[in-house]
Amino acid sequence: MIKLPNQYLLYVFILLVVFLVALVIINIFRGKKLKKLSNELLSNKRQLNSKLFELEVINNLAQKGYSINVKEVLDTFINRLDNQNHLKYCVASYILLENGKAIFRAHLKEGVSKEYINDIKNKMIDSIKLVSQEAMTARSLEENLTGASVNNISKLSAVSYFNVPLAVSNEYFGVLTLSGSSFKSFGDEDIKLVYEIFNNAMKAITNLGDLIGHEKGKLQVMVDSMYDGVIMIDKNFRVLVVNPASYKLMGMEQNLNLNIFDVFDYFSGTFSLEEKLAKVFATGKIESVSELKIGDKYYEIVVIPVKANEEIIGGGILIHDQSEEMELRKLRQDFTAMMVHELRSPLTVIKGTSDLLIKEYKNLNSDQVNTFIIQIKDSAIALLGIVNELLDESKIKAGKIELFKKQGDINQLINDEFNYYYNLARDKGINFSFDLDLSIQKFYFDEQKIKQVLNNLLSNAIKFTEPGGEIVIVSKNYSSYIGISVNDSGKGVPDDVKELLFQKFVQARESDKSNEQGTGLGLVICKGIVEAHGGRIWIEDNVPKGAKFIFTIPTV
Secondary structure, three states, X not given: OOXXXXXXXHHHHHHHHHHHHHHHHHHHHHHHHHHHHHHHHHHHHHHHHHHHHHHHHHHHHXXXXXXXXXXXXXXXHHHHHOOOOOOOOOEEEXXXXXXXXXXXXXXXXXXXXXXXXXXHHHHHHHHHHHHOOOOOOHHHOEEEEEEOOOOOOOOOOOOEEEEEEEEEOOEEEEEEEEEEOOOOOOOHHHHHHXXXXXXXXXXXXXXXXXXXXXXXXXXXXXXXXXXXXXXXXXXXOOEEEEOHHHHHHOOOOOOOOOOHHHHHHHHOOOOOHHHHHHHHHHHOOOEEEEEEEEOOEEEEEEEEEEEEOOEEEEEEEEEEEOHHHHHHHHHXXXXXXXXXXXHHHHHHHHHHHHHHHHHHHHHOOHHHHHHHHHHHHHHHHHHHHHHHHHHHHHHHHHOOOOOOOEEEOHHHHHHHHHHHHHHHHHHOOOEEEEEOOOOOOOEEEOHHHHHHHHHHHHHHHHHHOOOOOEEEEXXXXXXXXXXXXXXXXXXXXXXXXXXXXXXXXXXXXXOOOOOOOOOOOHHHHHHHHHHHOOOOEEEEEOOOOOEEEEEEEEOO
């Protein structure tokens, strides 16, 4: 056995000490690194949990769509807190100031006593009084307790708590509070976490609410601008949307608190809207009723189901005023009857006279034959006039009326028309005259078309003026345009007819003679011709009696 010198043993000992010290130092650094890494992992886990919680809250709120409001945010936030096990709270609560009410909700994670709840409630009220002028007491709150049951034998007391003020755009509307029974219930990280998550949720929901509000606003503008009435309700018959047309059609003043039963009452005398809605909710099929007469109005009511993911969530009521359509239908029926009458008379004359000529030609002298031929010609001219009116009206409706303007003398045209109708007026015992403005110079207009206007107005005036009455044609110079009026002392035109006078198929006045009807297109054609010239035509009362038809034509 070899014995090492003492100095070598000393060297070995020193090396061992150095090695052990190095190991200790390495382990110390490794331990610190592991601790740091562990802390980082723990922090990352907390951050991940907080983000997942935040996303869970926001996603849950986003699914609620249009129902989003501050209360929804608070309720969702509190409900989701149950899953955050690292938060050692006993009660999550809020006081919300909304629509003149104060709502208190406390969600119990642990069964605490009523005394605990009242203590927290009073602390929250005190915090609200510091920043709000809202006058409230514990008695004035609408209380809602959820979660665990109240345990009055519990000895837990609220020894720690923190508040999150509820405010958006400097508007304060309440406080959110988390409370615990231990002084160590909440650390700085817990408080920071709750603040961040709640504020981010509020911010995200505010942005989402703004977007939904913007889209809802656009939809509301569209609904408000509709001519038809639109009423939207949920399955509990609560009114969600009412546009102005609905109030107008039902003769109601706009009311923010419209009740669906007000709508039911309006239609109750004719049919049951409530039954229609119930049937739509039950079957999911559209129901409708038309030509519903209420007073002097006609309505079409369409009830449709509103669905979300194939589930019926409400209903829509469309109210369409059919009064004009019904009036137009009546006018068309009257027009058809009128046209049959107008066409039958000349056709009867043509057929009867032709048959007579064929059968009795050999027994008739030349004067009699000529008389019958003239009757056939006059009837053919009458038929042609009706056809021309129909064609002219079609051209006007299609915007294809053609004008052939040339320089002409409007006073001379009036004078020619006066001479043409003078004998007809005189034979009826009507005083016929004119009053022309001689300062009117020649200008460009379609002479044949304006002649057609004058023919219509003058023939109407003679038709509707009784014997002993008066008709006057007046022309006036207004520098850039001329005005022409045909004034008669006939029956006049009722005010309710004046608005419809220049529409198709409307007869201005009733003639004493049943055979003097006409197609009802004359004034429509007059309006089209005058407007094609850039002028306008209207009617006024001719004081003290009769009607005054006036039209203008630009001269420059």
